[in-house]
Amino acid sequence: MAVKFFNLRDVPEREAEGVRQLLKQHAIEFYETPGSAWGISAPMIWLRNDADRERAGILLDEFQREFTAKARADYQALKARGELPGVWDLLRRRPLKATVYLALILLLAYVSLYPFHSFGH
Known part of the structure; x- marks a missing residue:
């Protein structure tokens, strides 16, 4: 078996x-x-x-x-x-992948923090 x-x-x-x-x-x-x-x-x-x-x-x-x-x-x-290789070397090796990941991180941060923005108003 x-x-x-x-x-x-x-x-x-x-x-x-x-x-x-x-x-x-x-x-x-x-x-x-x-x-x-x-x-x-x-x-x-x-x-x-x-x-x-x-x-x-x-x-x-x-x-x-x-x-x-x-x-x-x-x-x-x-x-x-x-x-x-350092971080910058890895980012230069795959710039599109790095850009997409950075955009996703920023989007996630925006969506997570946006509700708190309206508390002060």
């Missing part, structure tokens, strides 16, 4: 691909289900055989320890070189 193994929601593609390769290298049968369009159900990696769960779990724990250590080392290297 199939068993849930790895939730792919908010997982970087590099990590997800590493998990897929890990399972393939160790001949563990798996399949993936996509997430829903509205984000209600998460994308998931499933193991086809429940008997593989313990072995796959041990392999995944080791993989994630290595992946986390590498990601932290990469982050520290970027930080040490001064190449870590």
Whole structure:
């Protein structure tokens, strides 16, 4: 019987691909289900055989320890070189998205605070 193994929601593609390769290298049968369009159900990696769960779990724990250590080392290297992107870099990379988010924040603030404006009059 199939068993849930790895939730792919908010997982970087590099990590997800590493998990897929890990399972393939160790001949563990798996399949993936996509997430829903509205984000209600998460994308998931499933193991086809429940008997593989313990072995796959041990392999995944080791993989994630290595992946986390590498990601932290990469982050520290970027930080040490001064190449870590800041808020302005992220805004410049996606100006339309940043503008839409800012407009939504301002609209929400206006709608939230407008009723209090009429108290003084």
